[in-house]
Amino acid sequence: MGEKREVKTICAYCGTGCGLVxxxxxxxxxxxxxxxDAPVN
Structure with missing residues (x-):
């Protein structure tokens, strides 16, 4: 197994911009x- 890392981003499905990890x-x-921790979630 390789090294895992976390990347924070936002969902582009609608205009709300929910936070994803x-x-x-x-x-x-x-x-x-x-x-x-995302404010819109």
Missing amino acids: LEVEKDQIVRARGDK
Whole structure:
């Protein structure tokens, strides 16, 4: 297994801009979850 890292981003589905945290391993997204610290979530 490679090193995992977290990348904070926003969802582009609608105009709200909900925060997401992507878990990335070997330059591939392996998990996506809501960012509890994002103000619009």
